[in-house]
Amino acid sequence: MRGSHILSFTGISIMLTLTSGALAGQLLYNLALKKTAVQSSTNGTVGTAGRAVDGNRDASYQRGSCTLTSEQSDPWWRVDLVNVYTIGAVMIINRDKLENRLDGAEIWIGNSTSISGPESIRCAVISHIPKGQAFYFPCNSVKGRYVTVFLPGSAKVLSLCEVEVYY
Known part of the structure; x- marks a missing residue:
């Protein structure tokens, strides 16, 4: 077994x-706990980027524990790990409502804030995370300082309740 x-x-x-x-x-x-996080936009005053790295695993946006971007094309969220690490896995907790919003999101790791350059590698594509659940994505020892969650497409909203990065 x-x-x-x-x-x-x-x-x-x-x-x-x-x-x-x-x-x-x-x-x-x-590695991401309490680190500086930014996102492409913020919808309202509660859904700031730092909510995903505050250590609070509650999956409720209404209780102030999740990020939320405005509806836009290609929204993204990024954490700065300060140093370069060899990343083994990224864990994401999805919201307790509107669970399909994360479908198709991509996890990128690199030494640049841009995911389009040669210094960034796509670790995983999120096919689906059930509402309120956590899912671990293995990243096969990719090295990087920045971890980005990118949601390609138009009229998209990105919401993350917790992002944890492990080496």
């Missing part, structure tokens, strides 16, 4: 892996 499970606490996660009957644990640190 094999498999992995991640136990998470504020700012720290523990990945437990069962392989060939042995249990191994790995301590993971959330």
Whole structure:
């Protein structure tokens, strides 16, 4: 029997892996916690970019725990990790309502604030995260300082309740 499970606490996660009957644990640190985040726009006063890195895993925008952009073409959200890290995974918590808004969003990692340059690599495309749920996206040890969530298309709204970045 094999498999992995991640136990998470504020700012720290523990990945437990069962392989060939042995249990191994790995301590993971959330590199994005309390770091500076920005986004393409903000709808209202509550949905600021920093809500996604505040350590609050509540999936309710109404309780002030999620980001929210205005409706626009190609909205994005980005966190500055300050230093370059080798990223192993990115975890995203979706809102408890309007769950399909994140469908098709892309996770980019790089050393530039632009995702169109050669210094950025697309880690994952979000096909769907059920409402109020967390999902981990493996990033295969991509190196970078900036993690960007980009939602391509016109008339889109980007909302994230928590983004955690692990090395």
